[in-house]
Amino acid sequence: MTRLPAPDVTDRAFWTSERMGSALASAVENAASALGTPWPEARVAQFARFWRDGDRKDYEGNVIARQHRLTYATLAALHTGDERFLDEVIDGVILLCEQSTWCWAAHEHSWERNGYVVPDVTDPCLDLGAGEVAGQLAWVDHLLGPAVDERAPGVRARIRHEARQRVLRPFTDRRDWWWLGIEQPLMNWSPWIQSNVLAAALALEDDAARRHHIVELVDQGIAAYWDSLPADGGIDEGYHYWWQGAARAQEAQDLLDHARARHAPAGPVRAHGSADGPSGASSDGDGDGSRAASGAAEVRAETIRQIIAFPHRMFLGRDWYVGVADSPARPIWTWPWNLVHSWARRVGDDDAARHAASYRGRPEILWDERVTLSRAVLMLCDDDWNALSAGATPPLVGEVWLPETQVALARSRPGAVEGVAVFVKGGHNGENHNHNDVGEVMVALDGVPVVVDAGKPTYRAGTFGDERYEQWPIRSAWHNVPQVRGAEQCAGPEFAARSMTVAPPGTPDGSWTARLDLAGAYAVDGLVAWWREVTLDRATESVTVRDAWSFSEDARRGIPAAVEHAAATPSRAAPGGDRPTVLHWLLAGDVDLDATSGRATVRHAAGRPDPEVRSLRITWDPEAADAALDVREIDDDELSAVWGERLTRLSLIPRDQSHGGALAVGFALA
Numbered sequence: 001m002t003r004l005p006a007p008d009v010t011d012r013a014f015w016t017s018e019r020m021g022s023a024l025a026s027a028v029e030n031a032a033s034a035l036g037t038p039w040p041e042a043r044v045a046q047f048a049r050f051w052r053d054g055d056r057k058d059y060e061g062n063v064i065a066r067q068h069r070l071t072y073a074t075l076a077a078l079h080t081g082d083e084r085f086l087d088e089v090i091d092g093v094i095l096l097c098e099q100s101t102w103c104w105a106a107h108e109h110s111w112e113r114n115g116y117v118v119p120d121v122t123d124p125c126l127d128l129g130a131g132e133v134a135g136q137l138a139w140v141d142h143l144l145g146p147a148v149d150e151r152a153p154g155v156r157a158r159i160r161h162e163a164r165q166r167v168l169r170p171f172t173d174r175r176d177w178w179w180l181g182i183e184q185p186l187m188n189w190s191p192w193i194q195s196n197v198l199a200a201a202l203a204l205e206d207d208a209a210r211r212h213h214i215v216e217l218v219d220q221g222i223a224a225y226w227d228s229l230p231a232d233g234g235i236d237e238g239y240h241y242w243w244q245g246a247a248r249a250q251e252a253q254d255l256l257d258h259a260r261a262r263h264a265p266a267g268p269v270r271a272h273g274s275a276d277g278p279s280g281a282s283s284d285g286d287g288d289g290s291r292a293a294s295g296a297a298e299v300r301a302e303t304i305r306q307i308i309a310f311p312h313r314m315f316l317g318r319d320w321y322v323g324v325a326d327s328p329a330r331p332i333w334t335w336p337w338n339l340v341h342s343w344a345r346r347v348g349d350d351d352a353a354r355h356a357a358s359y360r361g362r363p364e365i366l367w368d369e370r371v372t373l374s375r376a377v378l379m380l381c382d383d384d385w386n387a388l389s390a391g392a393t394p395p396l397v398g399e400v401w402l403p404e405t406q407v408a409l410a411r412s413r414p415g416a417v418e419g420v421a422v423f424v425k426g427g428h429n430g431e432n433h434n435h436n437d438v439g440e441v442m443v444a445l446d447g448v449p450v451v452v453d454a455g456k457p458t459y460r461a462g463t464f465g466d467e468r469y470e471q472w473p474i475r476s477a478w479h480n481v482p483q484v485r486g487a488e489q490c491a492g493p494e495f496a497a498r499s500m501t502v503a504p505p506g507t508p509d510g511s512w513t514a515r516l517d518l519a520g521a522y523a524v525d526g527l528v529a530w531w532r533e534v535t536l537d538r539a540t541e542s543v544t545v546r547d548a549w550s551f552s553e554d555a556r557r558g559i560p561a562a563v564e565h566a567a568a569t570p571s572r573a574a575p576g577g578d579r580p581t582v583l584h585w586l587l588a589g590d591v592d593l594d595a596t597s598g599r600a601t602v603r604h605a606a607g608r609p610d611p612e613v614r615s616l617r618i619t620w621d622p623e624a625a626d627a628a629l630d631v632r633e634i635d636d637d638e639l640s641a642v643w644g645e646r647l648t649r650l651s652l653i654p655r656d657q658s659h660g661g662a663l664a665v666g667f668a669l670a
Contacts, residue, residue: 009078015078023366024076028075039066039095040066042059042062046059048117050105055460063133067133074089086144086151096133101119102130107129125170131194137204138204142203191221191248192244201214202215218256222249222256233308235405237433238326240327240331246310247335301347305347305349309352313402316444316448319331324437326455330642336375338382358394361391366380401502407424410512419541420669421444422442428492428495430495434474436490437481441545442480451618455473479586482582484581486580500514501516518530518531526551530548531546540668543667582653585651585652587649615669616669617670623655625654627653628651628653631647632648
């Protein structure tokens with residue numbers, strides 16, 4: 001059995017088959033068009049931009065472009081056997097080996113330690129970028145190793161040396177990497193990096209004892225990640241980071257299962273995280289230890305089952321998903337849905353399998369701009385996936401309630417993309433990739449978001465530092481939550497929904513209600529409660545959001561000293577003052593406002609003039625609130641890729657700014 005779960009270049013029948021010819025045609029074409037052209041450069045000036053002007057995409061983009069070109073060349077060499085493609089692979093491999101660092105500039109620690117804007121080659125940083133390069137080189141070595149040995153002896157030795165120095169030894173010799181859960185909660189970095197470390201160890205570590213040691217460490221790390229996730233299967237980072245967290249853990253789990261099947265000489269790897277295997281504790285004997293291990297395995301297996309359901313539960317329709325935190329509402333690249341299909345079948349989730357199967361036959365899944373070699377090869381080798389016929393329809397479940405993550409969704413027509421869907425979020429403002437968005441409400445019409453969350457801006461220096469909550473897509477002022485007496489929500493886990501409940505599921509044509517108190521997300525003197533009740537009426541296909549708030553009788557106007565102090569630190573609170581309470585609604589599309597009548601109409605949702613997508617009408621009592629529109633022109637490439645040129649914020653200002661108030665806002669077909 002091979003070290004990695006795919007046939008290598010010596011299996012000519014597999015790689016030259018008619019099916020491979022069809023599947024790899026575009027890869028071969030792309031690889032051929034690149035022959036003889038300069039490789040993308042990874043220059044110091046690009047790397048240093050992160051500290052000079054905050055840009056990180058220039059350098060990262062060129063390194064990723066190198067990897068992308070290497071992926072195409074590898075697949076072309078596998079299929080054709082053409083020595084031109086093999087030489088291209090060798091050039092790409094050595095270029096990566098000669099980079100001073102595999103770490104992305106935003107994560108490089110040489111600045112903090114030495115004040116350098118260049119990498120410190122004596123102190124490699126093991127981050128997402130380093131893991132990605134090591135993982136890719138591991139797969140290149142596995143797939144083309146015999147051909148590379150014949151064409152360019154010594155290249156594979158160089159790969160092993162660099163992977164050992166930059167990734168494998170830092171992983172074993174330093175066990176204080178923050179992403180291992182040292183002094184902070186685990187998040188998507190942990191399985192993302194460790195899945196690549198595991199691939200590198202299996203393919204490139206020739207010392208059996210060291211290889212087994214790394215496998216054991218990854219096994220423990222993936223188990224810890226599974227155990228860190230809520231039992232409801234929710235991912236607070238959103239759909240996008242499900243693929244770079246939970247899906248990475250599933251990929252690592254598959255490699256661990258492959259390693260077990262190889263019967264490594266140092267002994268079998270324990271099934272820490274297997275969805276249907278035992279827990280890490282020994283269960284060979286009778287007694288309390290065995291029962292505890294069995295119970296832990298059942299809990300973990302159920303958590304994994306719930307996690308696999310997350311993508312289809314967050315699906316709105318067409319190309320759209322619920323976007324929270326730094327997760328875009330329309331995926332900015334596609335994903336390996338064969339992975340979800342495989343795991344869904346393994347755990348018996350027909351809805352998750354059906355949703356994954358709905359992507360079968362879409363060629364961009366394999367040849368997306370961010371395709372990785374491992375994910376492409378594993379999809380090509382997935383017999384069950386490749387045997388599927390195109391045409392499956394997603395389940396479009398009627399109701400979702402994840403009580404630990406505090407997110408809920410309901411649609412007016414379960415099983416159909418047409419109609420209205422509403423999403424409500426509670427949670428807290430210390431979540432992974434957090435936005436200040438406790439109480440967020442989103443509304444989709446015919447599968448397209450209309451009342452929206454802007455999502456992920458382009459990452460720059462400061463995105464994960466003191467400047468984070470100065471960026472408009474992350475501040476609560478640009479989410480669908482109130483601004484209370486001029487104060488925005490504060491960042492931190494202590495700023496949270498005080499409670500959130502969802503009414504018991506009713507009949508398909510009945511109503512659905514979520515209710516929560518947002519007051520805990522604000523540091524506003526005298527704010528007693530801010531109840532938000534969101535109701536979906538399936539009979540009328542309408543959503544009503546009722547807000548009711550109250551202050552103590554002795555509450556002072558404005559922001560107290562405690563909040564003024566917090567406002568000095570942007571990560572704690574946005575600036576406020578003696579200003580009115582405002583309810584904000586962020587809208588995608590062309591908005592017509594009739595403030596006198598208490599009505600706004602949103603057409604061509606999300607900037608897409610699709611005749612199948614109808615218009616949404618928003619209504620309120622014009623005697624109770626004034627209204628205004630703010631148009632936000634979008635100059636961020638990642639946001640404009642989702643929303644187009646602009647988003648519009650509807651501000652409703654209650655006329656009664658006393659110690660309490662209420663306002664109902666309706667959303668229905670125009």
